[in-house]
Amino acid sequence: MxxxxxxxxxxxxxxxxxxxxxxxxxxxxxxxxxxxxxxxxxxxxxxxxxxxxxxxxxxxxxxxxxxxxxxxxxxxxxxxxxxxxxxxxxxxxxxxxxxxxxSTEHVWFQKALAGDPEYMDYYIFKDEPTNWQSKFGGSAWEYVEHLNKWYLHLFDVTQADLNWxxxxxxxxxxxxxxxxxxxxxxxxxxxxxxxxxxxxxxxxxxxxxxxxxxxxxxxxxxxxxxxxxxxxxxxxxxxxxxxxxxxxxxxxxxxxxxxxxxxxxxxxxxxxxxxxxxxxxxxxxxxxxxxxxxxxxxxxxxxxxxxxxxxxxxxxxxxxxxxxxxxxxxxxxxxxxxxxxxxxxxxxxxxxxxxxxxxxxxxYKEIDQYRDVESLNYYHILIDEGKPQEEVMHILGERSRDNxxxxxxxxxxxxxxxxxxxxxxxxxxxxxxxxxxxxxxxxxxxxxxxxxxxxLRKQYKVIAHGHYVPYETSTPSLYIYQRVYQNEKCLVLLNLNKENKTVSLDNLGDFKALIHNYEDLIITDQTVELRPFEAIVLLSTPA
Ligand code: TEU
CATH class of the missing domain: 3.20.20.80 (Glycosidases)
Structure with missing residues (x-):
């Protein structure tokens, strides 16, 4: 536990x-x-x-x-x-x-840049780069001319990887x-x-x-x-x-x-x-x-x-x-x-x-509204790949970390x-x-x-500690799972998109609704109607 x-x-x-x-x-x-x-x-x-x-x-x-x-x-x-x-x-x-x-402004990196071998060994300096890519776009290596070496940065060029x-x-x-x-x-x-x-x-x-x-x-x-x-x-x-x-x-x-x-x-x-x-x-x-x-x-x-x-x-x-x-x-x-x-x-x-x-x-509608280094890098990468500006702005609108x-x-x-x-x-x-x-x-x-x-998490042990049990359903975008803890059992019913769905449940037994996101519930016999994005959590109450 x-x-x-x-x-x-x-x-x-x-x-x-x-x-x-x-x-x-x-x-x-x-x-x-x-x-x-x-x-x-x-x-x-x-x-x-x-x-x-x-x-x-x-x-x-x-x-x-x-x-x-x-x-x-x-x-x-x-x-x-x-x-x-x-x-x-x-x-x-x-x-x-x-x-x-x-940061490359950390005193350790500054000493490394000054050629102090003790601190160069805090980072990853190599004679030759590899073809590895930075997560923010471009090469993961930066050349330092006066040292004639390359240092590794898996993220921005100002984020030098430490040598663990x-x-x-x-x-x-x-x-x-x-x-x-x-x-x-x-x-x-x-x-x-x-x-x-x-x-x-x-x-x-x-x-x-x-x-x-x-x-x-x-x-x-x-x-x-x-x-x-x-x-x-x-x-x-x-x-x-x-x-x-x-x-x-x-x-x-x-x-x-x-x-x-x-x-x-x-x-x-x-x-x-x-x-x-x-x-x-x-x-x-x-x-x-x-x-x-x-x-x-x-x-x-x-x-x-x-x-x-x-x-x-x-x-x-x-x-x-x-x-x-x-x-x-x-x-x-x-x-x-x-x-x-x-x-x-x-x-x-x-x-x-x-x-x-x-x-x-x-x-956002304009590129100058963005601040994130990754978003700005990828804006240029996507434009350089020949994508139209409007499409690139649409992609940023969906994917930028500034969201x-x-x-x-x-x-x-x-x-x-x-x-x-x-x-x-x-x-x-x-x-x-x-x-x-x-x-x-x-x-x-x-x-x-x-x-x-x-x-509810503080009230019911099943929420914090219940075992997760998948629930098979062939209905697309309907996500159902159970949580089980001793004699407490939760059934979580989630409609992940906007189409209505009906689900028949076996052995529903006695239950109470713990939480739901519509005002009312449509449950008749063993059948539950789920409206767009509906969520219902039922707690079985054993006799
Ligand atoms: O993120 C690591 C990471 O790889 C991402 O989630 C990253 O934002 C994504 O790959 C970009 O597409 C962590 C931090 O959460 C993130 O804010 C930092 O920028 C990153 O590490 C570097 O420290």
Whole structure:
């Protein structure tokens, strides 16, 4: 039984959450201001994306100092106050550890650039590059003329990959964890942590972009165990972000016996609208693939009691209601259906800021509205490939990471109440309809629905700990599964799209509806009618 399956995590992208200074950028004090809001929602942990010193090429995922706060976000005493204030409300703070790479402005890299061999060995410098590609487009190698060497960067050119083979690097990173742990941090998210162990041999990849050589690399489990156990965080909530991983690997990363991580993020279910696994090639969402992926991952992981982080949104993904739901006529119903799906799966649910009020994609019209380095790189790549501008803008509209990074919509005032200044990234124009203020006291709002989902998790053991049991159905886009815990049994019925569906259920027996997203239910005998994006959860009540 995994204690973190009783918890719900809320992810904050501080830059876009709440600005207390009027400079257009969210800050730590802004998070403190909104703690009561999060307490009201009912979450147990807050994961904050990086606010450490950084040139912000990748919004803080390019860290120049892991133990100092970037001025734009506030000060160390703000962070101390945040930890304390959150603790007062029974909320634990989780930090984001970006340990696969540092910013090229980090003092370690600066020393490496100056030719100090000790620090050159902190990174991956080679005499010759390979043909590996950066995740943000272009080569993964950058030439440094005065050293006559190439360094590896799997992400932006300013994000140099660390050499985890070097025990000094591992020790430095452990010290970062120790520093934050001593401050009262309750958990950690590890950025792309399955990419840290690079192969012995650096060779061209004739079949792909190089990822098969470094994904879940040769020493990754060993390094993770060392990091976690030497810093004594094995009982804390830890989540590893796993890029292009496999079930087998996640069964190890999150196996409690292995003492590596409490859970993993995997992204297979967030590629069901990628054509041939390619992010920048649009395809309609394959709902049946989505449900078969959940069936497979949920079933396999529980075999070894490995837990799972369950989510549809984060700061890298388009908004789920725009992507899998319908952000026009079925906006609130579909947002609630998607929430039901995530909160009833086995694992720890993650809510990304704004998801709880059904925030939608940005719908930007001009390229100069975008800020994300990946989006801007791919804009040029796609244009250079000869795609018409209009098509490229359409692709960005669907796929850009900025879709999730638009400022949090608090109320109907200027800039959605996010800032009194000019927001660093444009506010979604729908803020006058979609905002926190509108939803807080409305019992039928998306916000109230999330609140109810969280409350139910605390009330029913079956939601936190129930075994996941797939439910076979041949009806397309109808996703049904069960959760079973001792004599409690939940049946989760989800209509993933807008066609009406009818389903006949055997042995329904006595039941009560735990939650549903339409006002009424249409259940006659053993037959349930599901309307567009309808979600119903039935709890069997044994005699
Ligand atoms: O993301 C890792 C990652 O591979 C992505 O989800 C990435 O955004 C996607 O491949 C782009 O198509 C993590 C962080 O969550 C992300 O914000 C950072 O940019 C990235 O690592 C580098 O630190």
């Amino acid at each position: 995994n204690k973190f399956e009783e918890a719900v995590v809320y992810q904050i992208y501080p830059k876009s959450f709440f600005d207390t200074t009027g400079n257009g950028l969210g800050d730590i004090k802004g998070v403190i201001t909104k703690l009561d809001y999060l307490k009201n929602l009912g979450v147990d942990y807050i994961w904050l994306t990086p606010f450490f010193v950084s040139p912000q090429r990748d919004n803080g995922y390019d860290v120049a100092n892991y133990v100092e706060i970037d001025k734009m976000y506030g000060t160390m005493s703000d962070v101390d106050a945040l930890i304390h204030e959150a603790d007062q409300r029974g909320i634990g703070i989780m930090l984001d550890m970006v340990f696969n790479h540092t 083979n070097n025990p000094n690097v591992r020790e430095e990173l452990k010290n970062v964890i120790r520093f934050w742990k001593a401050k009262g941090i309750k958990g950690f998210r590890f950025d792309v942590v399955n990419l840290i162990s690079k192969p012995e041999l650096f060779e061209d990849d004739h079949e792909g972009d190089g990822r098969r050589f470094y994904t879940d690399g040769p020493h990754v489990h060993e390094y993770l165990k060392e990091l976690v156990q030497d810093t004594g965080i094995e009982d804390m909530i830890t989540v590893g972000e796993m890029s292009s991983t496999s079930i087998e690997q996640c069964m190890r990363y999150a196996n409690p016996q292995e003492k590596e991580l409490a859970m993993c993020f995997n992204f297979h279910h967030l590629k069901v609208d990628y054509k041939n696994n390619q992010k920048w090639v649009l395809q309609d969402c394959d709902y049946d693939l989505l449900k078969s992926l959940f069936d497979e991952w949920q079933t396999r992981l529980q075999e070894v009691d490995s837990s799972c982080a369950v989510f549809l949104n984060n700061h890298d993904q388009p908004r789920s209601v725009s992507r899998f739901g319908d952000d026009t006529c079925n906006w609130d119903i579909s947002a609630k259906m998607l929430a039901t799906m995530i909160h009833f799966l086995k694992g720890t649910p993650y809510i990304y800021q704004g998801e709880e009020i059904g925030m939608t994609n940005a719908h 999730s990074r638009t400022p949090m919509q608090w109320d109907t005032s200027l800039n959605a109440g996010f800032t009194s200044g000019t927001p660093w990234l444009g506010v979604n124009t729908n803020y006058t309809q979609i905002n926190v203020e509108n939803q807080l006291d409305d019992p039928n709002s998306i916000f109230s629905y999330y609140k109810q989902l969280i409350k």
